Amino acid sequence: MFFTDNIEADYERIAARGAEFTMPPTEVTGSTIAQLNDNCGNLVQITQLARW
Template identity: 80%
Template sequence: MKIKLTSVYVTDQEKALRFYTDVLGFTKKADFSNGPFRWLTVASPDEPDGTELQLAADDNPAAKAYQQAIFQQGQPAVMFFTDDVKGDYDRIKVRGAEFTMPPTEVTGSTIAQLSDTCGNLIQITQLARW
């Protein structure tokens, strides 16, 4: 088995698409609508056929409650891995991202956290080299 898709709920799909592509640097993978439903995914340009991230509308009350609760607890909704957290921090910050935590060493890794402007915290993680 493989993980091919995961989702994050967003308050505004168009705004999320701009953030995940223009600020983070992902590429749009799928974008189609059926009535009010919009299927929207992004992928890493380094792995265009790899795992996709669905930017799902939080129009379901349960989804909205979940999204708000984990945000208020300071929990990231999604975590991305990198080989250069400091470089990614600098690149993303210049593009206008608001970080809630700059690169910080924790046990086994260095992490940074930022808001995706659509109701979620994102964590960027660089694993320590032993």
Template identity: 80%
Template structure:
């Protein structure tokens, strides 16, 4: 799944930019910075164990 860019888990947030900054400041490695897509903004990070984690902020928030 990692090689295909598929996240193993997805979490929703109300402040994706703030979460991105906080996680990156604490050593998190993002494979995709916050990126606007249809209806939401998503970011993907490496969990350090071979999985991708996606955080999502819906546009309606």
């Protein structure tokens, strides 16, 4: 899992380079997450914590 301050920008940047996302940015309790396949059988999650 990697944390980011701008998940939308990172999602667009990574997807533009050909990454296969299994989950687009999705709001969940306390954060927004996205998951991508690293082509080795692992899922990598990027997370932006909600700021109150």
